Amino acid sequence: MREEQAAHIDELVRAASGLGTRRDSIIEESWRRCVNQHNLDPVVLRDPCILPHQRLREHQEAMDEFLHTARFGVETLYREVAGLGYVLLLTDAKGVTVDFIGDPTFDNNLMRAGLYLGADWNEPHAGTCAVGTCIATGEALVVHQTDHFDATHIPLTCTAAPIYDARGSLAAVLDISALRSPEPKESQHLALQLVKSFARKIESAHLLNRFRREWILKLAPSPEFADVDPAYVIAVDGAGRIIGFNNEARRLLIRELERQPAGLDTRTIAGRQLSDFFELEVDDLPRLGHARPVTQRMVRFRASGLPLFAQSLAPPARVSAPAVPAAPPDLPKPLQAVFHDDPAMAQVVGRAAKLVNTQMSLLICGETGTGKEHLAKAIHAASGRAAKPFVPVNCAALPETLIEGELFGYEAGAFTGAAAKGKRGLVSEADGGTLFLDEIGDMPLSSQTRLLRVLAEREVTPLGRSRPIPVNIRVIAATHRDLVTEVKGGRFREDLYFRLNGAILTLPPLRHRTDFDWLADRILAERCRSLSRRIELSADAREALHAHSWPGNMRELLNALDYALAVACGPLIGREDLPDGIRAGWQGRDLAPAHIMQGVDVAASSERTRLLADLRRHDWNISAVARALGVDRTTIHRRMRRLQIASLRERSTGLADGD
Numbered sequence: 115m116r117e118e119q120a121a122h123i124d125e126l127v128r129a130a131s132g133l134g135t136r137r138d139s140i141i142e143e144s145w146r147r148c149v150n151q152h153n154l155d156p157v158v159l160r161d162p163c164i165l166p167h168q169r170l171r172e173h174q175e176a177m178d179e180f181l182h183t184a185r186f187g188v189e190t191l192y193r194e195v196a197g198l199g200y201v202l203l204l205t206d207a208k209g210v211t212v213d214f215i216g217d218p219t220f221d222n223n224l225m226r227a228g229l230y231l232g233a234d235w236n237e238p239h240a241g242t243c244a245v246g247t248c249i250a251t252g253e254a255l256v257v258h259q260t261d262h263f264d265a266t267h268i269p270l271t272c273t274a275a276p277i278y279d280a281r282g283s284l285a286a287v288l289d290i291s292a293l294r295s296p297e298p299k300e301s302q303h304l305a306l307q308l309v310k311s312f313a314r315k316i317e318s319a320h321l322l323n324r325f326r327r328e329w330i331l332k333l334a335p336s337p338e339f340a341d342v343d344p345a346y347v348i349a350v351d352g353a354g355r356i357i358g359f360n361n362e363a364r365r366l367l368i369r370e371l372e373r374q375p376a377g378l379d380t381r382t383i384a385g386r387q388l389s390d391f392f393e394l395e396v397d398d399l400p401r402l403g404h405a406r407p408v409t410q411r412m413v414r415f416r417a418s419g420l421p422l423f424a425q426s427l428a429p430p431a432r433v434s435a436p437a438v439p440a441a442p443p444d445l446p447k448p449l450q451a452v453f454h455d456d457p458a459m460a461q462v463v464g465r466a467a468k469l470v471n472t473q474m475s476l477l478i479c480g481e482t483g484t485g486k487e488h489l490a491k492a493i494h495a496a497s498g499r500a501a502k503p504f505v506p507v508n509c510a511a512l513p514e515t516l517i518e519g520e521l522f523g524y525e526a527g528a529f530t531g532a533a534a535k536g537k538r539g540l541v542s543e544a545d546g547g548t549l550f551l552d553e554i555g556d557m558p559l560s561s562q563t564r565l566l567r568v569l570a571e572r573e574v575t576p577l578g579r580s581r582p583i584p585v586n587i588r589v590i591a592a593t594h595r596d597l598v599t600e601v602k603g604g605r606f607r608e609d610l611y612f613r614l615n616g617a618i619l620t621l622p623p624l625r626h627r628t629d630f631d632w633l634a635d636r637i638l639a640e641r642c643r644s645l646s647r648r649i650e651l652s653a654d655a656r657e658a659l660h661a662h663s664w665p666g667n668m669r670e671l672l673n674a675l676d677y678a679l680a681v682a683c684g685p686l687i688g689r690e691d692l693p694d695g696i697r698a699g700w701q702g703r704d705l706a707p708a709h710i711m712q713g714v715d716v717a718a719s720s721e722r723t724r725l726l727a728d729l730r731r732h733d734w735n736i737s738a739v740a741r742a743l744g745v746d747r748t749t750i751h752r753r754m755r756r757l758q759i760a761s762l763r764e765r766s767t768g769l770a771d772g773d
């Protein structure tokens with residue numbers, strides 16, 4: 115035992131026999147609890163208690179959704195403090211470390227110190243420590259070096275803050291710890307503020323996610339912060355009942371209840387009317403939206419008259435359709451190449467750009483051939499992982515019996531028929547890069563369970579090996595199925611769905627894309643470059659392409675253009691050079707061949723392109739286009755006639771007009 119450990123034990127023994135210490139009162143009280151309630155002997159040095167995998171998994175699964183919501187906050191906090199030598203732990207309400215981020219180069223030292231996934235930091239096991247004492251007291255605190263009870267832990271400095279659920283029960287503890295730190299405890303003051311602030315953010319994110327279909331009321335004491343960083347968040351149902359709150363709001367509401375003369379029960383806030391606390395009814399919430407100046411959004415507590423500045427968020431059903439945000443102009447190059455000016459793509463790619471360098475799993479949805487893998491590759495190429503492998507896995511094509519070996523690899527001689535040198539496994543191949551799980555919705559249930567384990571633990575255990583290998587992968591999954599329906603039908607694991615859908619990016623079908631011409635021209639130009647040939651689409655070929663519904667999406671377009679390139683002889687691709695299925699869809703009167711288009715002036719031509727795009731977006735439903743453009747159907751018909759656009763019915767029957 116080292117000298118400083120012996121001195122520490124002396125201090126603990128003195129404290130246990132009633133002699134005062136110069137410690138903070140929260141630490142002194144915890145030492146007393148350790149001796150009197152937890153029966154911990156100060157003289158005994160304990161090894162950290164690290165739960166076996168199976169038990170850890172049970173703890174993680176019990177709070178899967180919470181972990182998923184917390185992940186972004188956890189990673190952001192880690193990035194803030196990693197350079198200062200801290201590791202980050204997220205524990206459940208029992209003190210078991212269910213998420214951990216640390217520098218893997220210090221693995222052994224961290225594990226020996228108990229800074230590891232699965233470590234149990236509850237006070238009855240570990241003695242006074244940041245997580246355990248935070249659980250015991252409900253307070254954020256720093257447990258610095260010799261504040262720890264167990265002399266094993268005295269090199270550590272640990273700072274923890276509680277995270278409460280939407281009803282005020284402890285849900286988790288956020289902790290940052292370092293193996294080395296300056297001696298004065300004050301050196302950790304900023305760490306404490308930072309951890310408290312992130313704990314509050316994670317708490318609010320969880321609340322907003324859980325009550326995303328309800329009214330949310332955010333409140334701040336100052337108008338300047340009401341929209342930026344509101345301290346108090348309350349969820350309210352359509353009947354005006356309070357159904358959730360963050361911990362700051364809970365404390366505030368309790369204080370307010372205590373002021374009320376009737377001496378109401380201060381323990382229960384959930385279920386009470388908003389108007390019990392505020393001079394406010396649920397019907398007032400719409401006028402507190404952020405479109406109004408903040409100074410007009412003041413609300414008062416009923417009992418104390420205390421003013422607060424509010425911002426309300428309406429449940430989705432009441433929100434008017436949001437304006438489509440344009441993609442940021444500074445998109446990374448690989449993402450710029452994916453689309454031109456299609457609003458739906460701008461939204462998807464704009465979101466993807468913000469997420470390229472997060473650890474968050476992405477789920478790309480869309481009909482077959484819409485470019486899900488293409489987008490995943492672009493995200494990878496735009497990320498800091500670009501120099502590492504992008505490993506696609508076709509989940510539907512992996513035979514169930516081989517899936518474990520293919521994904522996780524195996525050691526030499528792991529089973530009869532195994533390759534002599536063993537196999538690395540696709541997950542390990544993607545280490546440092548991106549694992550692309552294509553057709554994830556078609557994966558058999560039993561394989562989903564195994565995959566879930568890798569995603570939860572970020573480590574793989576190849577067949578025939580006893581110790582897992584940590585892997586650093588970014589997971590992007592894709593599916594053409596509706597996974598929510600698959601989950602409801604019991605064909606897809608709900609927990610896996612939550613692991614994968616850090617963000618969902620839904621690609622529009624090609625028939626709805628307004629950048630169709632840009633895509634076709636770009637693909638053609640690329641092909642021409644590689645063939646050293648110059649060829650363009652004629653107006654009537656373009657027209658025929660516009661009229662097709664593209665069930666095979668981008669893949670079908672590529673095939674059609676390749677076919678046309680092979681068949682066309684001159685510098686123009688004519689309608690007759692297109693594959694039969696596409697040419698056949700264009701059988702109307704001779705409404706838009708090249709010679710008529712020549713008579714249409716340039717302004718009309720761009721008006722025509724816009725109208726065609728609108729028609730395609732609404733599947734050629736004239737009434738829907740008229741509604742979208744705010745005109746009546748006859749106006750659309752008139753424009754179509756003027757711009758020489760045939761309706762679907764005309765094309766299929768040769769009729770003169772009408773739809």
Ligand SMILES: Nc1ncnc2c1ncn2[C@@H]1O[C@H](COP(=O)(O)OP(=O)(O)OP(=O)(O)O)[C@@H](O)[C@H]1O
Nearest residue numbers: 452453481482483484485486487488489594668669
């Ligand atoms: N923006 C684009 N520009 C050029 N080519 C594209 C674009 N998007 C997709 N493609 C091409 O279209 C084809 C189909 O794309 P991809 O394989 O990414 O679609 P998918 O949605 O993953 O298909 P599936 O559902 O069948 O797995 C590929 O050859 C791809 O390179």
